[in-house]
Amino acid sequence: MTDNKLRVAIVGSTGYGGVELIRLLQAHPYIEITSVISSSSSGVPISDGFPHLTNIVAKNLDGVNPAEIAQAADLVFTATPSGVSAKLVPELLAAGLKVIDLSGDFRLKDGTAYEQWYKHPAPSSELLEKAVYGLCEVFGDEVKGVDFISNPGCYPTATLLGLIPAINAGWIDPASLIIDAKSGVSGAGRGTSLMTHFAEINENFKAYKVNKHQHIPEIEQVLSQVSGEPVTVTFTTHLVPMTRGIMSTMYATLKGSYTEEDFIGLYREYYKDRSFVRIRDNGVWPATKEVSGSNYCDIGFAVDARTNRLTVISVIDNVVKGAAGQAIQNLNLMMGWEESLGLTFTPVYP
Amino acid sequence: MTDNKLRVAIVGSTGYGGVELIRLLQAHPYIEITSVISSSSSGVPISDGFPHLTNIVAKNLDGVNPAEIAQAADLVFTATPSGVSAKLVPELLAAGLKVIDLSGDFRLKDGTAYEQWYKHPAPSSELLEKAVYGLCEVFGDEVKGVDFISNPGCYPTATLLGLIPAINAGWIDPASLIIDAKSGVSGAGRGTSLMTHFAEINENFKAYKVNKHQHIPEIEQVLSQVSGEPVTVTFTTHLVPMTRGIMSTMYATLKGSYTEEDFIGLYREYYKDRSFVRIRDNGVWPATKEVSGSNYCDIGFAVDARTNRLTVISVIDNVVKGAAGQAIQNLNLMMGWEESLGLTFTPVYP
Amino acid sequence: MTDNKLRVAIVGSTGYGGVELIRLLQAHPYIEITSVISSSSSGVPISDGFPHLTNIVAKNLDGVNPAEIAQAADLVFTATPSGVSAKLVPELLAAGLKVIDLSGDFRLKDGTAYEQWYKHPAPSSELLEKAVYGLCEVFGDEVKGVDFISNPGCYPTATLLGLIPAINAGWIDPASLIIDAKSGVSGAGRGTSLMTHFAEINENFKAYKVNKHQHIPEIEQVLSQVSGEPVTVTFTTHLVPMTRGIMSTMYATLKGSYTEEDFIGLYREYYKDRSFVRIRDNGVWPATKEVSGSNYCDIGFAVDARTNRLTVISVIDNVVKGAAGQAIQNLNLMMGWEESLGLTFTPVYP
Amino acid sequence: MTDNKLRVAIVGSTGYGGVELIRLLQAHPYIEITSVISSSSSGVPISDGFPHLTNIVAKNLDGVNPAEIAQAADLVFTATPSGVSAKLVPELLAAGLKVIDLSGDFRLKDGTAYEQWYKHPAPSSELLEKAVYGLCEVFGDEVKGVDFISNPGCYPTATLLGLIPAINAGWIDPASLIIDAKSGVSGAGRGTSLMTHFAEINENFKAYKVNKHQHIPEIEQVLSQVSGEPVTVTFTTHLVPMTRGIMSTMYATLKGSYTEEDFIGLYREYYKDRSFVRIRDNGVWPATKEVSGSNYCDIGFAVDARTNRLTVISVIDNVVKGAAGQAIQNLNLMMGWEESLGLTFTPVYP
Structure with a gap:
């Protein structure tokens, strides 16, 4: 039955990114999962x-x-931790495999920064x-036909999709960027620690790694590339007592006199051929639940004439668009297929 | 484009059952939604x-x-409230439409009990x-080719699928049945009230309608039919601080000496042609998240030799298998299609 | 028994602010609640x-x-809604009562802005x-002996306590202030609406009233007063799927070369006689649960040398320090009592 | 300053039971905590x-x-894990200390059952x-003046307080008891595991240790003692996606014709001198949030004439009445003080 299907293996199948790849790929018409792999649990179903x-994937872990x-x-x-991919990916490429890596190990071009x-x-x-x-909606053309893709981080995906059209148009000052990001707990992975203990994070809201998150250089690398000048951002990450979802609330100083409608028009034009970015109407901002379980990135705007600043609100499901979903979108683009193939899930609401 | 598709309308599109029908039907190959209907909000998208x-369903409400x-x-x-369906359904049938009603109005054969x-x-x-x-897995054959189906309630679905094989086999005493049921808050609908206020139910667990829930006669009607004798149950409903999911924890006195493995075998045989019921292995019980967003009903058992009692644990997603998913499963059976058509969603985890 | 106690009445006893006043005042040695008042539910216990x-307050509502x-x-x-206090308070003052108003009606000195x-x-x-x-820690001296106090808003309390020492010292640029605030759902009150429906806000994170929140002019009024120049802020409010807690994450450009330790020292000095403000050590930021159920405001800092910006993180329990607790603290100051009287609750953790 | 105060040490101060003892004892007038002890973290604040x-307890861990x-x-x-107390308590007693043990190690009189x-x-x-x-409300007299108390388990406290008056009166059949219990996640302790991982338990409801929980023999031992005959119960435990709270929903066959009002009268009489048990009025059942943060146990009833069964619903805060609060109540009784001393916290709502 696999004659016409691409045979796919998933390393890190027992993490949240891996198991979400398995969920999503059940609906992909051109893919067969031939091996689910875990370094820690091989041999068991x-x-x-x-x-x-149960009754969906019968395989044992390899x-x-x-x-x-x-x-x-x-x-x-x-779908392996950073540090592990760095060692494993070269061997997989050497063995002749195409690779889509979901870790942070190959996102930064500058090894020193890494x-x-x-x-x-x-x-x-x-x-x-x-x-x-x-980053499919921005660099989708570069992905076509290659063998090795580094899948963007969850925070960078929400953040970059929310900023690039405005930076690219020169409407906001890149030196003014402040990004206040919030993530559900699945973003911390399935490993156990006090940080992910239910009783510690339920009915709690906390900041972590302020100015220290490893996604900062990834965001800066891309924004510098888009703007043509070195960009440095202020970036704060918070943990929300929910499982899925990321919101980036982003602030920038306007470089001219623009309205919400201007930004809505600019972004809808920029993403006009991209089915997974949805731009909200004026006066409405997206909530994380509105993309939950789906590959959408939803974006809304507020312009404050009093302070001459733009506020951009961008949301994704961190496990889908921020990990497994975008990885499959990359696979589709790499193979020359329709980018939404197998990914047209309606968000689960409520 | 609608030539080969069944044209479907949804009354009550702005309730949770209705909007879930819309989500699920996006993936159904033989259906086209031609009208989404709301008595309260017609005219707006x-x-x-x-x-x-957004970008998925462009229709205005009719x-x-x-x-x-x-x-x-x-x-x-x-997908209308009880009382509303009672008035509307006769008109719809009279207009020549096939009807699948998700309310409780046509479930009880005895109008006095209703x-x-x-x-x-x-x-x-x-x-x-x-x-x-x-109730597809039990009365699926009776649904084929009819024009009017009454879709089971959420609690009865989880409860009846968990009890019927044992009752049918005569292995448990129907007079001993105690059902301790728990539901996520979406079961209370989208109407606003103190009972669904976040600050009142978050970090809270409460019982409601003890011995008074309108799903009691529905459960008793079916169990009486299956067992051939009048069955009366003790039934408690609780509200869990979560959105989706129902668990029925059910207790019954054994009528013989049976082990967990006996029940596992009995149920797997009973449901062997039914893809949406999954029986857990011995010593493992299903959790609600393991069926979330899907049409599965998962069931596990414990036999306590000390008290000669059986405990059955049955879980569903109340919005899917307990409402919209089973309604589509009924549609498939009614039309003579494969019952799982458009419903093979992998549960969303985590 | 009331001879030596101050007799206190609470209007709005069935809202979250009112019922929290009742909870906290049970522990106050000099207060007796003589009337709990509700316009909507009078006559019932x-x-x-x-x-x-139950068994704690036996009174009927007046x-x-x-x-x-x-x-x-x-x-x-x-503890009445805005608009209601505006009408009621003059009558209460005219009747010879001392008044502490928890609404927003008397916070702005400029009626036009109101x-x-x-x-x-x-x-x-x-x-x-x-x-x-x-705002006790800043204007506590002005409260002593007066008859009429306007209790600060929840967002302004967290925000102003986190910004005033730095503004007062001239270490940050008031024109650069960006405030990204997050609140638990109790902040929206006990009224029912889709915004507070459990199934809509659970497992969800959303922004609301972006640049439009009525606490903006309150924050600006006080910061302008402290800095001696008109201050305009960018202010975003978000709803967190939890019941209690507010975090303000605040960004400002440094006006000199300051370290985290500098800010820690500055704030500890500023608040040295104030028992309810706790300044975190370097590299640690407060989480909302660490003040839950208590009257504390906890504050932490991060300085980003790369962008020359300060990040201040300030948390309170919105129902206590953001409402009922600060109101009692104001009562204590008004009466010339120790400001912490009856308020020394240890946060409830976990 | 300690001249008139009882000097208290807490072993296991970094668990949830230990840290709650610290919170509650801040409000106790006759106690001074002189040592907070942790085997794993000694030497740090x-x-x-x-x-x-912070600023409340300045001590380093011993x-x-x-x-x-x-x-x-x-x-x-x-407040040490089972197995640890068994070894440590004898040494503490030998050193001349009074001991109140919060583990399960000394609750069962029968070592073989243990x-x-x-x-x-x-x-x-x-x-x-x-x-x-x-179990203060039942065996409070036996505690007076002793040196060594075994504090009851959380599930047994909610369960026994809900059953004992009816068992004692002979109104229900002890052979018919079925207990369906639900607990917040703090009951699993602060240790990290998949079972307490936020992403695994949030938006989830699960059963665990069905018929296997170690609190079963504790419940049976006390019920057997009260009823004068061996009692065996069916007991299921579930995990609720909340931090605090236990509800026991309990089912029993009536031994006569009794109404809800009969049970309300019976229980109010039984607990008439006990301030921490509150019996709800007819038709109302307690929710866990109504006792959160407090030492109350609230109980409600439903009689089903159709099945001749009683349903009892009993709720506590597992960390307070189910652990630290009852331990302090025991301390008060042991010392001959008022049992509610330092424990009159109003529940935190919402």
């Missing part, structure tokens, strides 16, 4: 740890063996160069 | 009140006019007789 | 609507009658002038 | 791990050294005999 997959993966699959998603923010040794500069940064 | 539908509905559609889902529990005048006994009770 | 008060209140009490808290932001007719300018704005 | 205690504890304190609360349910070696039978089981 994946439905033991994820009973929601171990991490690049040669075996290359036998079983044409393409591999690496080591400063990630505290791991950087991958080779050759590989950093080779990795195509797959 | 449905995405105004439900921004998650008013409730049976003649117009019959022009636009072949079949209508009535009036006692629902406090409304009962529909005509002729219509009560005509309505086929669409 | 308050514990009917608030069963948590109606709103200034002459009767003046018979029963020496001082009245008006009408612009609140959309109600402003109270008389004489009364606006008479009302003392009770 | 307790407010490092619990910032909500290590576990019975001789040093005996120097510093007169009485010690052991080993079967807890899977640890039992303490000596001498110590099991010596430990007085401190």
Whole structure:
């Protein structure tokens, strides 16, 4: 039955990104998952740890063996922690596999910056160069036909999609950017710690890694590229007592006299061929639940004439558009398929 | 484009059942929604009140006019409050439409019992007789080819699927049944009240309508039919601080010496041709999140040799299997299609 | 038994501010609540609507009658909606009562600004002038001995306590202020609406009233007074799926070269005689749960040398320090008592 | 300043039971906490791990050294895991300390049953005999003047207070008892595991340890003692996506013809001198939030004439009445003080 289907393996199948890839790929017409892989739990049925997959995915978890993966699959998603991808991806590429990496290891072109923010040794500069940064709505054309894609981070996806058209148009001052970001707890992964303990985060709202989050250089790298000048941002991350969802609330000083309607028009034009970005009407702002379970990024605006500032509000489901969904969107673009293939899920509401 | 598709209208599109029908039907290959109907909000785009539908459903809400509905559609889902369906459904049937009613108005065959529990005048006994009770896994054969289906309640669905095989086999005493049920808040509907106020129900767990819930006679009617004797149950409903999900924890005295494995075998056999019921292995019980967003009903067992009692744990997503999903499953059966058509959603986890 | 106690009445006892006053005043040694008042529910026991008060407060709710209140009490808290206080407070003052008003009606000295932001007719300018704005840690001295206090808003309390020492010291540029504020749902009050419906806000994060919140002019009025120049702020409010808590994340451009330690020292000095403000150590930021149920305001800092900006994070329990707790603190100061009297609750954790 | 105060040490200060003891004891007039003890974190300020205690408790955590504890304190609360208390308590008693143990290690009089349910070696039978089981409202008289109290479990407290008056009166059949219990996540402790991971339990409801929970023999031991015959119960535990609160929904067959009013009268009489048990009026049932943060146990009833069964609903805050609050209540009784001393907290609502 696999004759006409792309055979796909998923490394890191027991993390939230991996298990969401499995959920979404059930609906993809051209894909067959041939191996679900976990370094920690190989040999047992994946439905033991994820009973929601009972009767849906019957496979046992496989171990991490690049040669075996290359036998079983044409393409591999690496939903592995940063540091792990850096070591594993070169072996997978060497084994002849196409790779879409969901970690942060290949997003920064500058290895020195990587080591400063990630505290791991950087991958080779050759590989950093080779990795195509797959922010689909902006760099979708560059992804077509390549073998190796670095999938954007969750915060950068919400943030960059919300800022790039305005930066690109020169309507806001890149030096003025302040990004106040909020994420559901699934963004911290499935690992257990006090930070993800229910009793600690329920009925709680907290900031973390203020000015220190490793997604800062990723955002700055892309904004610098788009604006043509070095951009430095103020960036705060917060944890929200919910499972899924990211909101970036972003502030910038206007470089001219623009209204909300101007921005709405600008963004709708910029994203006019992109089905996963939805621009809200004037006076309405998106909430995270309105994209939950889906691959949408929804964006709204407020212009404050009193302070001459723009506020942009951008929301995604961090596990979908911020991870597994965008990875599949990248796969579609890489293969030359319609980018929305298998991804046309209506958000789950309420 | 509608030549080969069944044209469907949804009355009550701005309630949670209605809007979930819209979500699920996006994925159904043989259906086209031709009218979304709301008595309270007609004339405005449905995405105004439900921004998650932006760019997905472009329609304006229509008013409730049976003649117009019959022009636009072949079949209508009535996701209307009890009391409203009782009046509207006869008109829709008279206009030549097929009807699947999601309210409680046509579930009880005994109009007197209806009036006692629902406090409304009962529909005509002729219509009560005509309505086929669409608990798909049990009465699926009776639904085929009919024009009018009464979709089961959320609590009865979780409860009956968890009890019927054991009652049918005569392994448990029907006189001993105690049902402790718990529901997420979406079960209370989208109407606003103190009972659904976030600050009142968040970080709270409460019982309501103890021994008074209108789903009691529905459960008793079916269990009496299955067991061949009048069955009376003790039934408590609780509100859980979550949006979706129902769990019925059910207790019964064993009529013989049976193990968990016996019940697992019995249920797997009973549901062997039914893809939406999943029986857990011994020592594992389902949680509501494991079916969230999907049409599954998952069931687990514990036998306590010390007390000679069986505990059955049954979970569903109340908005899907407990409402919109089962309604579409009934539509599939009614039309003679595969019952899982358009419903093969993997649960959303986490 | 009331000979030595101040007799207190509470108008608006069935709102969250009113019922929290009742909770907190149970622990106050010098106060007796002599009347709990509700315009909507008079005549029934308050514990009917608030069963948590069973056996604690035996009173029936009284109606709103200034002459009767003046018979029963020496001082009245008006925890009434904006617009209602504007009409009621003059009558209560005229009846000889001391008044602490928790609404927004007497916070703005400029009646025109009030009408612009609140959309109600402003109270008389004489009364606006008479009302003392009770931000205790800043204007505590002005409250002593007065008859009429306007209690600050919840967002302004968290925001102003987090900004005033830095503004006062001239270390940050008032023209650069951006305030990203987040509140639990109790801040929206006990009234029912879709905005407070559990299924709509649970597992959701949303912005509202962007640049339009009526607390903006209150913040600007005080910051202008402190800085000696007109201050205009960018201010965004968000709703968090939790019941209690406010966080203000605030951004400002530094006017010199200051470190986190500089700000920690500055704030600890500014608040050194104030027991309810706690300044976090370097590298640690407060979370809302760390003040839940208590009258504390906790504050932390981050300086970003890369962007020359300060980030201030300030948290309160909106129902306590943002409403009922600060009102009692104002009462203590007004009466010349220790400001922490009856308010030394340890935060409830977890 | 400690001359007139009882000096108290808390072992296990970094667990939820320990840190709640600290919160509650801040309000106790006769107690001074002289040592907060943690085997894992000694040497650091307790407010490092619990910032909500900043400026409230300045102490560093001490290590576990019975001789040093005996120097510093007169009485010690052991809020330690089961298995740890069994070893530590004998040493503390030998060092001359009074002990109130919050673990399950000394609740069962039968060491064999302990080993079967807890899977640890039992303490000596001498110590099991010596430990007085401190269910205050039932065995309060036995606690007076003793040196060693075993504090009841959280589920047993809610369950036993809800059943004992009816069992004692002979109005219900002990052989018919079915207990469906639900707990907030704090009941699982502060240890990290998938079971307490926010993304796994939020928007989820799950059963666990069905018929296997170690609180079963504790409940049966007391009910057997009260009824004078061996009692075996069916007992299911569930995890609710909230932090605090337990509800026990309990079912029993009536042994005569009794109404709700009969039970209300019976229970109010039984608990008439006990300020922490509140019996709801007919037709109203308590919710967990109505006791949150307080030492109350609230109880309501429903009689179903159709099935001849009683439903009892009993709620507590598991961290207060189910742990730290009842431990302090036991301390008060042990010392001959008013049992409510330092415990008259109004529930935090909402």
